[in-house]
Amino acid sequence: MLSYIVRRILQAIPSLIGISIITFILLHIVPGNPVRILLGQHYTPQRAAALAQSLGLNKPLYMQYLIWLWNILHGNLGYSYNYTEPVTYLIAHALPNTLSLVLIATIFAQLFAMLIGTVQAYFENTIADHIITVLNYFFYSMPSFWLGILMVMFFSIQLHWFPSGGVVNPQDPNPGFWDWLHHLILPAATLTLVTLAGYSRYMRSSVRETLLMDYVRTARAKGLRESQVLWRHVLRNSILPQITLFGLSFPALFAGALFIEEIFNYPGMGLLYWNAVGTLDYPVLLGVTMFLGALTIIGNLLADILYSLVDPRISLESMS
Amino acid sequence: MKRKAQLLSGGLAATVALGAVVGCGGGSPQNAAGTGGTGVQKGGTLIYALPPATNITWYLPITNAGNASLYNAQLYTQLYPGVIYIDHRYQIDYANSFAQNITYNQAGTVYTISLKKNWKWSDGHPVTADDVVWDYELIKATDAKDAPPPWPNYNAGAGGVPDNVQSVVAKDPYTVVITLKKPVNQQWFIYNGIGQLTALPKHAWNKYPNDIRQEIIYLAKQATNPAFFTVVDGPFKLQSAKSSQSWTLVPNPLFGGHKSTLDKLIFQYEATNDAEFAALKTGAVNLGYLDLSQYASRQSLTSSGYTIMPAYNFGYNFIELNQQKGSPMYAAFSDVKVRQALEYAIDQNAINKDIYHGFAPPQYGPIPTTPKTIFFDPNLAKPLFPFNLAKARQLLESDGWKMQNGVMTKNGLQLKFQVIYPSGTQSTTQMMELIQQDWKQIGVQISLKPMPLSEIFGIIQDTSNPGKWAAAAGTGITYGGSYPSGEQLFEPGGLDGFGYDDPVLDKLIAATTSPAPSQQASLKAFFAYEEYCAKQVPVLWTNGVASLIAVAPNVHNATEQYLNPTTGYPLFNYIWMSK
Numbered sequence: 001m002l003s004y005i006v007r008r009i010l011q012a013i014p015s016l017i018g019i020s021i022i023t024f025i026l027l028h029i030v031p032g033n034p035v036r037i038l039l040g041q042h043y044t045p046q047r048a049a050a051l052a053q054s055l056g057l058n059k060p061l062y063m064q065y066l067i068w069l070w071n072i073l074h075g076n077l078g079y080s081y082n083y084t085e086p087v088t089y090l091i092a093h094a095l096p097n098t099l100s101l102v103l104i105a106t107i108f109a110q111l112f113a114m115l116i117g118t119v120q121a122y123f124e125n126t127i128a129d130h131i132i133t134v135l136n137y138f139f140y141s142m143p144s145f146w147l148g149i150l151m152v153m154f155f156s157i158q159l160h161w162f163p164s165g166g167v168v169n170p171q172d173p174n175p176g177f178w179d180w181l182h183h184l185i186l187p188a189a190t191l192t193l194v195t196l197a198g199y200s201r202y203m204r205s206s207v208r209e210t211l212l213m214d215y216v217r218t219a220r221a222k223g224l225r226e227s228q229v230l231w232r233h234v235l236r237n238s239i240l241p242q243i244t245l246f247g248l249s250f251p252a253l254f255a256g257a258l259f260i261e262e263i264f265n266y267p268g269m270g271l272l273y274w275n276a277v278g279t280l281d282y283p284v285l286l287g288v289t290m291f292l293g294a295l296t297i298i299g300n301l302l303a304d305i306l307y308s309l310v311d312p313r314i315s316l317e318s319m320s
Numbered sequence: 321m322k323r324k325a326q327l328l329s330g331g332l333a334a335t336v337a338l339g340a341v342v343g344c345g346g347g348s349p350q351n352a353a354g355t356g357g358t359g360v361q362k363g364g365t366l367i368y369a370l371p372p373a374t375n376i377t378w379y380l381p382i383t384n385a386g387n388a389s390l391y392n393a394q395l396y397t398q399l400y401p402g403v404i405y406i407d408h409r410y411q412i413d414y415a416n417s418f419a420q421n422i423t424y425n426q427a428g429t430v431y432t433i434s435l436k437k438n439w440k441w442s443d444g445h446p447v448t449a450d451d452v453v454w455d456y457e458l459i460k461a462t463d464a465k466d467a468p469p470p471w472p473n474y475n476a477g478a479g480g481v482p483d484n485v486q487s488v489v490a491k492d493p494y495t496v497v498i499t500l501k502k503p504v505n506q507q508w509f510i511y512n513g514i515g516q517l518t519a520l521p522k523h524a525w526n527k528y529p530n531d532i533r534q535e536i537i538y539l540a541k542q543a544t545n546p547a548f549f550t551v552v553d554g555p556f557k558l559q560s561a562k563s564s565q566s567w568t569l570v571p572n573p574l575f576g577g578h579k580s581t582l583d584k585l586i587f588q589y590e591a592t593n594d595a596e597f598a599a600l601k602t603g604a605v606n607l608g609y610l611d612l613s614q615y616a617s618r619q620s621l622t623s624s625g626y627t628i629m630p631a632y633n634f635g636y637n638f639i640e641l642n643q644q645k646g647s648p649m650y651a652a653f654s655d656v657k658v659r660q661a662l663e664y665a666i667d668q669n670a671i672n673k674d675i676y677h678g679f680a681p682p683q684y685g686p687i688p689t690t691p692k693t694i695f696f697d698p699n700l701a702k703p704l705f706p707f708n709l710a711k712a713r714q715l716l717e718s719d720g721w722k723m724q725n726g727v728m729t730k731n732g733l734q735l736k737f738q739v740i741y742p743s744g745t746q747s748t749t750q751m752m753e754l755i756q757q758d759w760k761q762i763g764v765q766i767s768l769k770p771m772p773l774s775e776i777f778g779i780i781q782d783t784s785n786p787g788k789w790a791a792a793a794g795t796g797i798t799y800g801g802s803y804p805s806g807e808q809l810f811e812p813g814g815l816d817g818f819g820y821d822d823p824v825l826d827k828l829i830a831a832t833t834s835p836a837p838s839q840q841a842s843l844k845a846f847f848a849y850e851e852y853c854a855k856q857v858p859v860l861w862t863n864g865v866a867s868l869i870a871v872a873p874n875v876h877n878a879t880e881q882y883l884n885p886t887t888g889y890p891l892f893n894y895i896w897m898s899k
Contacts, residue, residue: 031772031775032772032774032778033774036774036775036778036781038385038386039385039386043385043777043778043781044781045781045783047385047472047474050469050472051386051470053469054469054470081386082375082377083375083377083544083563084377084378084386084387084470084544085544085563090563094564149594152598153598156601156602157601157602160602163602163604164595164601164602164604165590165595165598165599165604166565166566166604167565170367170565170566170568170588171365171367171584171586173559173560173568261591262591262592262595263591263592263594264595265589265590265595265599266591267562267563267564267589271591272564274373274591275373275375275564
């Protein structure tokens, strides 16, 4: 197992370098210039030259890339142009917020998906199945920012149940866990709803396939109660694809949180990235992209490991 | 002087004004309760919304260009007020300044600043003339040509500081004397030169007393660290700062001026206009703004008792015409009659009424009619170029232009060009389309190209490529507390009208910065410049667009006087809240 993990991590290095090169080139061919943006109304050619020099932007592109790569190898993701803070510091501050949002949303989405998918598969082609399918497609097709606005309008403005934004109440000098949770519920619910549909459709298909398996028929023939068949034999085998999906979709959820963080004024990775796009803050954009790249690779790796743990038929050694 | 990223339509637009309020056109706010004398209640948290993507990144009152944002300044001026405060009428307000008065000699070379004696740093040390002199020394060091990064100081050169300064000395603990190398207009120097000065806590910050270079490197490193700014002399102290979240200030009990009755003042980060609107609706923000695109939704706020008020900053908006040699329209735009004709054909009344809901008064010169200040020449009260297509066409024809195939043409040159303008704002687009239609009627054909504002700045400020653009719209100038004369604007190389050069105007501008025997004489020279400039139309004057401020019913004194949209620097210490 350990050698497999090490090998996978080593295999990830070329991928990450590839991501960094592509991102670096793409960022620099985007129209606009961070120096112009930073100087704005104070732009003069002299100031621009001085600022470009201090940011290292006057060097050839390949040189800028190599310097950046050298720094990253030393654990230095650079300094944000906009915040004049280290990118690692900015990510370290934004990450816990996004992580909590994404984790909670993913866990709830997975749990509900298992429940809904199983119900749909078990009661296939019934009215319940059709209603859930319609609802699923409704939420699946709804843009997250739109759903977020609706949630704010209804639960914050109309009902005053939840705050419309922020991560804690700024008026409270020592906000506690409940205040934090109170602020997290709406954005997490929005992210859960928009991701739930995808998971539950997979779960429905997976449960349907499992229900047709011989071992399910055998279990029933043995006289097991239906609940035992469902829990012991159907569900355990049906959730395997969900694990893969979880690993793969985790980074995508980070990206998906971008709009939700904007709507809910939620200071996570998405908002950090959004602000960096507006000012062409290259170090932040590169740092966040690399982080997400690494997360995708780790997510895949975790999915494989989890897969092997849940399904004894799969051995990572043999896979490798 | 600040060139602003002015999306003409948006609340973002008059950037200054996010926090600002103006009474003009909006009527008296119901909750703008008097001047705070009677009935003032203690307590409450004032939550002030920052516009989308505005982060506070710098806390030191001396800034470099990359951090010279209005919102950084709005926060650090609560901690470190300037030596002088320019009020909403654009006059020096000594009651809210650290200076109690400024005297000067007739030649305009020696300035004596008398400081208030009751001001203390929050650690109990007195605020003295030494602190002001030290601030000047830092400004001088950060302005030096070889200043280490992230300097230079962006304000370099304004008001002749430090180039025209011979000495700044503390005559006694409460008197600063500034001697200049050559005489200047006293008002101009007070606004632009002395206006840059503030007191900084030398006793707490002077880590390298014998090495000013090391000191400015050290201060630049601390400038982004909110925890460093513990010793203050302003009305508020910084309690906490969370990037992309909120900045919490609490009153400074040792402040020498008007003390705040608030419990807290919070600068609240807003990711989007929608998030800010929701925060207003839920009460999470009680001093915010309404983007003009959200104007139709105003009733949902007013029904909750919010007051919506327009806020006008002191500046002007324009369409910039490229008059550099090499510009595709050089021959046309360097002709004053063409510029005047184009001005005649802009229907500012329709723009104001139909696009900006009456919150964008027409403007025909470098000094706005709104807000009212002593700098507006009464002779210009009647518009010089009111909308008149017949006159516009007549003027062009009298200048030798002839209509050929629907386009005015002279010596083979057609009045046909592209106008670039900031993308992303509906009302700017609508304004440009209206202008496009009107100009077409006088034989001027334009194509419109929206692009990001930063790109526009990049194109128009690249003087090595004058052929890349013809005209640019949707930007403006805000004077931001500086003397509103035109030396940085309309003299060659100024911010406006690249390529514009008129020796007569240069002389009139020079007169505004020359010594004057009295303020009246100073204003007379100013009006001469203003009138000539308005007539010359170096840029095409366009409507002055307001921001809309939303004030919760329990917020009081949120008036033009205290929110001061004119300069953009609010006196939050006068705002109080009822229970």
